[in-house]
Amino acid sequence: MTKFIFVTGGVLSGVGKGVTTSSIAKILQMRGASVTAVKIDPYLNVDAGTMNPFAHGEVFVTMDGGETDLDLGHYERFLDIELSKDHNITSGQVYLKVINDERQGRYLGQTVQLIPHVTDEIKRRLRLVADESKADVVMVEIGGTVGDYEGLAFLEAIRQMRLEEDGNVMFIHVALVPILETTDEFKTKPLQHSVMELRRVGIQPDAIVARSMKPLTPDIRRKIALFTNVAESAIFSSFDVDTVYRVPVLLDEQGLGDHIGKMLGLQLRKADWSLWLKLSDAIVNAKDEVNVVLCGKYVRLHDSYISIIEALKHAGAHLGVKPVITWCDSDEVESSPDVLSNMKPDAVIVLPGFGARGVEGKIMTIRFARENNIPFLGICYGMQLAVVEFARHVMGYEDAHTTEVNPSTNHPIIDLTPEEVGVTEVGGTMILGNREIKLMEGSIVHNIYGSSKIVERHRHRYEVNPKYFDELRRSGLVLSGWRADLDRVETIELPNHYFFVGTQFHPEFKSRLTRPQPLFVALLKSAMYRKRGLSSPYTGVQP
CATH class of the missing domain: 3.40.50.880 (Class I glutamine amidotransferase (GATase) domain)
Structure with missing residues (x-):
C-alpha cells in the first residue's frame, strides 16, 4: 500500500514547507524508499501560468508542459526526478472538473456539494498520482496556512483519507517559532494556535517541524509537546542554515526518518549522506x-x-x-x-x-x-x-x-x-x-x-x-x-x-x-x- 505524508503549514506563509517537504522526501529516498511529491495550491487559478512572478515567484515547467508552483522545482532538485503536471493540484482544477462533470450529468441528479463531491475529486487526484508513480510514499504539501478559508476543502479531504487509508497516512505540521528580539526568547504560542486550528478540523499532527532562527532548546520542545499533544520525540527543529541542502541531513540526524518509518511501517536503511554533504559544503565554502x-x-x-x-x-x-x-x-x-x-x-x-x-x-x-x-x-x-x-x-x-x-x-x-x-x-x-x-x-x-x-x-x-x-x-x-x-x-x-x-x-x-x-x-x-x-x-x- 502506498503511504501518504501530508505536510501542512501554520502561523504564516513562506515558512519553508516546500523545502521541508523536499527534505523529508529526500530522507526517505536516501533510506531506500521510492518517493514522489505533490503540491496542493488552494487558489482558483487552474495553474500558475498566468500569475505575476512578483506575487507568486517563478513558474516551474514540468516535463509534460505543466505550468506549476515553484515548489515542484524543489521536489525535482532534491529527488532528481521528473514530475508531471498532475503533481500540482489547484482549487481551479478541482472545481472546474466537478462543474464540468455536473454539466455532463455524471452525478445522476445528485445535489453537488463541497462534501462529498469536491473532496472526492481531491482524493481521486491524489490516488491517481500514487497509482501512476508506484511510489512507496507520496508526499503532499498543502499550500497556504492552516486557518485559510480557501484551504478547508483540502484539509477535509486529507482528514477523510486518514480514515480510508488505514495506517498509511501521516500528518506533519510545519510552523514558525519566532524569537522575541528584546528578550531572545522562543515564543511557541503561534505554533500552538496553528495546531489548534488543525485539530478544529479534525487533524492531529503526528510530528511537528518547528521553524526557527536557531535550534530549539529541550524545554521548548517539552512545552510544544505539552500543548500540541505531540510526543516530544516527534518535535523536530528546523533552524536557519547556510544552504537548504543541509535541511534533510539536519532532520534525519534528529530522528525524523526513524519516526516516519515507525509510524508508517516502512523498513528504512541508514542513509549515506557523504556526497550530499560534500556538495552542500562546496556551495558554502x-x-x-x-x-x-x-x-x-x-x-x-x-x-x-x-x-x-x-x-x-x-x-x-x-x-x-x-x-x-x-x-x-x-x-x-x-x-x-x-x-x-x-x-x-x-x-x-x-x-x-x-x-x-x-x-x-x-x-x-x-x-x-x-x-x-x-x-x-x-x-x-x-x-x-x-x-x-x-x-x-x-x-x-x-x-x-x-x-x-x-x-x-x-x-x-x-x-x-x-x-x-x-x-x-x-x-x-x-x-x-x-x-x-x-x-x-x-x-x-x-x-x-x-x-x-x-x-x-x-x-x-x-x-x-x-x-x-x-x-x-x-x-x-x-x-x-x-x-x-x-x-x-x-x-x-x-x-x-x-x-x-x-x-x-x-x-x-x-x-x-x-x-x-x-x-x-x-x-x-x-x-x-x-x-x-x-x-x-x-x-x-x-x-
Missing part, C-alpha cells in the same frame, strides 16, 4: 568567487528566478567556485547605463520574461556583454533579445525587434510561432515542456553537452524568424541548436567571443545538486578562466 550579473524585470523578488539561482549553486559546487549574484533591474539599465560597468561582472545572464517593460535595458546589457567579451548566457527571452541586439548593432537593422513588443517593425527578427497564430486563450497555450533538440557537431553547445541530441524544457510563444536564418549566419551568428521535429532555432552562439550562448529553452529546470546543468557549468567555468587571464575553454578567445 568555495573560496574562488565569480560575480554573475542577473539582468531581468522581476529581480525585486528573487524567487522569480529560483531555478536559475539554484542551477548556479549546483554548477559552482562541482567547480569549487562560488557564484556571487549581483541583481540588475533592466529598467534601471535603461535609465542609468553606467550601472553595468559599476557591477564589474565576470559573467552575465539575461533572464527569461515577457512583454515590453525593461526590454531595452536587456538589449543594452547584452550589447555590453558582447562588446566587452564577458561570458554571456541568454535564456528564452534573453536569447531572443540577443538576436535582436545582434541584428541591430552587427547587421545594421536599427529598428530590428520582436513582434511581441513592436508588431510593425520592418525587421521582425523574432516573430510569433505558426502554431500560436490565432490562439486567444493565454492559459496553458504556449510551447511548453520537454522537446528534443539537435546540436550542430563542432559547436560550443555540442562541446558543452557532449552529445548531438538533448531534451530540454520550453515556455515561449515567439522564436527566431526563419526569414532571417541566412542573413544571421552570413553576419557571423551561429544557429547551433534546432528542434528535432521542426526547423526552429534552439541555441545561438558567437565563436569569436569568449563565451556567448543563448537558449530558447530553459536549462535551469533540469539542474540538480548531484547533476548540474552543463550550460551553467560552462558559464561559470568561462568566467573563472577569464578572471584568471586564461583563454576561453570553449572558443580559445583571449580575455
